[in-house]
Structures are given as C-alpha cells and as structure tokens.
Amino acid sequence: MSMRTPLARVRGFGSAKSGTEHFWRQRLTAVANIPLVIAAVVIVISLLGRNHAAAAQILGSPLIAIIMLLFIFSITYHMRLGMQIVIEDYVHDERAKLALVMLNTFFTIAVGLAAAFAILKLSFGV
Amino acid sequence: MSEANPTTKRPRPLSPHMTIYRWPITMAMSIAHRVTGVGLYFGTLLLAWWLLAIASGPNAYGAFQSIASSWFGRFVLFCYTWALLHHMLGGIRHLIWDNIIGLEPGEREWLATASVYGSIGLTILIWLIIYMVGGLRS
Numbered sequence: 121m122s123m124r125t126p127l128a129r130v131r132g133f134g135s136a137k138s139g140t141e142h143f144w145r146q147r148l149t150a151v152a153n154i155p156l157v158i159a160a161v162v163i164v165i166s167l168l169g170r171n172h173a174a175a176a177q178i179l180g181s182p183l184i185a186i187i188m189l190l191f192i193f194s195i196t197y198h199m200r201l202g203m204q205i206v207i208e209d210y211v212h213d214e215r216a217k218l219a220l221v222m223l224n225t226f227f228t229i230a231v232g233l234a235a236a237f238a239i240l241k242l243s244f245g246v
Numbered sequence: 247m248s249e250a251n252p253t254t255k256r257p258r259p260l261s262p263h264m265t266i267y268r269w270p271i272t273m274a275m276s277i278a279h280r281v282t283g284v285g286l287y288f289g290t291l292l293l294a295w296w297l298l299a300i301a302s303g304p305n306a307y308g309a310f311q312s313i314a315s316s317w318f319g320r321f322v323l324f325c326y327t328w329a330l331l332h333h334m335l336g337g338i339r340h341l342i343w344d345n346i347i348g349l350e351p352g353e354r355e356w357l358a359t360a361s362v363y364g365s366i367g368l369t370i371l372i373w374l375i376i377y378m379v380g381g382l383r384s
Contacts, residue, residue, distance in 0.1 A: 147344065150337050157334055161372065164296075168381030172304040179300060188297075199287050206284060231290050238297035 142201060149198035156191040163188065180242035188239050196232035200224060275358040279336040282329040289326045315382045323382075327372055332365035 122129070163184060167175045178184055203224045211217045267273070299310035313319050339357045342348050348357050376382060 147341070150341060154334065154338065157330065161330075165372070165376055165379065165381060168376060169379050172300065172307040175300050175307070179297070192293075195286075195290065199283075199290065202283050203287055206280060231294050235290070235294040235297050238294070238301035241301045 142204075146198065146201045149194050149201070152190075152194045153198055156187070156194050159187050160191045176242050179239065180245060182243070185239050185243040189236055192232055192235045192239070196228045196235075200228040203228070271355050271358045271362075275336060275339075275361060279333060279340075282333040282336070285329045286326075286333055289329065292322070292326065311382075320382065324369070324373060328365055328369040331368045331372075332361065335361040335364050335368075 163179075167178060170178070179188065204221055207217060207220045207224060211220055264273075296310055296314075299306040314323060339348075339361055342357065343354075348354060
C-alpha cells in the first residue's frame, strides 16, 4: 500500500483525453433531439386516427422511416447518458453501481433495437 | 476514551442542505428535469410497444389502440406528452445557459417559470389537436 495520494500517482501522465466526451455527447444528442422529437410528435399525431393498414404504410415510407430511425437512435443514446448520471449520483455501492450502469446500457440498446426493428420491418414490407 | 474526548459526542455543525432551503423555482425545475427524464426513459417502452404493435399486424395494433384509448391509457399518454415537452423545454433552457445567457437574477427564474407554463400550454394544445384529428379512437 503506497502512502502517495491518488492525485500524486497519476500526476504527470496527462489527461485521459475523454473527460468531456460524456458531456459533449449529451449536448450533441440534446440538440439533435429537438427537431427529431418535434417531427416524431407530428408523425405520431397524424397516425393516431388511422387504421392499421394506413399507419403501417405511412411508417414504412422511406422519409418517415428514416426520421423515426434517427429519432430512436438519438433519444436512446441520450437516455443512456442521462440515466448513467442519475445512477452515479445516487448509487454509491461500487458493485451495484457497475451492475446498474451495465443494465442501463442493455436496456437502452434493447428498447432502441426493438423500435428500430419494427420500423425496418414495416419499411422492407412483409 | 469517549469521556476523554467529549467533543466527538457533540454533533458537528453542517452546512445548510436542500431540506433547509425554501425551494427556488430553478431548484424545483432542476429536479423536475431529472424526474421527467427518468419517466421518459421508461416511457420509450410505450413507443417501442406501439411500433412493434403496428409491425406485428392488425390484432396487436387493435389491442394497443383499445388500451391506449381507455381513460387510463389516455391519462398515461397525457402525462407522457407533458413529461416530453417539459424535458425538451428544460433541455433548451440548459442549452441557453450553456452559452452563459440568461443566468442573471430574474432571468433564470423567468426561464424556469416559462418552461412550466410553456410545457403545460403545449401539452393542452397537442391534445386539442389529437382530438381534432380524431385520434385515439378504439
């Protein structure tokens, strides 16, 4: 066991070069979310009153499908970053924190993939 | 040993914490931003369900529609809409603050208050549009 402080041990090695990555990607996806959420809300509202065949056809059309895929990717990425901060703020047990951060990644990827799969299935038409 | 050192028994003074202060609107909106974010996180399950129901066929879509158009379904979707708009306006407020704009006394409270009224107003507007276009019929 060294008597040196953690700061003294890392001093001189330079930065990890990834300190602002989380912050930056949070902002990047936040900015992307603004137009994508507005577009998705318009799409959802315009589909609510329609029957299944019409809803499936509109969601599968290229422009709508691409907007929805971008929307799903951007929000689930943003979700993963945001929930990680919440977990790190409130869960102080190291093992529980690691497990929840992993679970967070699994959940966001699973939800994003499920939603994207639905769009792609409608687009490629089955 | 504790008798020899009586000061350890006396609780040390602590700096005032969140529970002591009367909450300013900016503090309440900070928590609301986090709470709505967590709500939206789990709300994406509804989005995925809706998309998968459409992809699965008329029966699955009909099941979704009947649940979504029930009073409870409408209530959940109404809250989801508000959470989405509140989180979006709160996010825009944070992007403004990131540019060191609107941080002066009065300005920050105005922005925080605007996100409350803005999100409530926009939610009502969106639901008026939903009913006007005849959405959520079972």
